[in-house]
Amino acid sequence: MVKNIKEIEPGRYRETFGRYYEDFNIGDIYEHRPGRTITQSDNTWFTLLTMNQHPIHFDEEFGKGTEFGKTLVNSPFTIALMVGMSVSDVSQKAIANLGWTDIVLPHPLYVGDTLYAESEVKEKRESKSRPDDGIVTVKTTGKNQDGVIVASYLRSALIPKEGTAVEDKIDY
Numbered sequence: 001m002v003k004n005i006k007e008i009e010p011g012r013y014r015e016t017f018g019r020y021y022e023d024f025n026i027g028d029i030y031e032h033r034p035g036r037t038i039t040q041s042d043n044t045w046f047t048l049l050t051m052n053q054h055p056i057h058f059d060e061e062f063g064k065g066t067e068f069g070k071t072l073v074n075s076p077f078t079i080a081l082m083v084g085m086s087v088s089d090v091s092q093k094a095i096a097n098l099g100w101t102d103i104v105l106p107h108p109l110y111v112g113d114t115l116y117a118e119s120e121v122k123e124k125r126e127s128k129s130r131p132d133d134g135i136v137t138v139k140t141t142g143k144n145q146d147g148v149i150v151a152s153y154l155r156s157a158l159i160p161k162e163g164t165a166v167e168d169k170i171d172y
Helices: 038-048 060-064 077-090
Strands: 003-009 012-017 029-037 096-103 114-126 131-141 149-160
Touching: 029 077, 038 077, 077 096, 077 114, 077 131, 077 149, 114 149
Parallel strands: none
Antiparallel strands: 003 012, 029 114, 096 149, 114 131, 131 149
């Protein structure tokens, strides 16, 4: 987790978290830790909360009859976990997520697997319409406990420049 200690007045400091636009460098890789072991309850809750009725995610007998031989972790849950795991490194200060593209799911994630993620900074540019902000694009990759890639995506976010984040402007 990235943290900054900022002196807000002489002798008074505030701890903030996350990266400013200037803190991102193309090619940097952030390992998002700790990992997260997926339980059947996690998978069932997410599947049912999102109204996904496919039995491959919650019916073990159905799963046994598939080519996988067991239930699969719901792939949007995998992506959501990867996004959540990356917040402290990538978007803690973000103003907005601008989009996810190139989502790839090359290998299933199973209940009992542990998901790990990392993000590589692929590009950054100053915003044309918002001079206090920049756009950062990262490629986030999720791997299971054996190092097998289970998912990846590109994500772009609007990130404030140093001194312009919400916590830089208010006294709370």
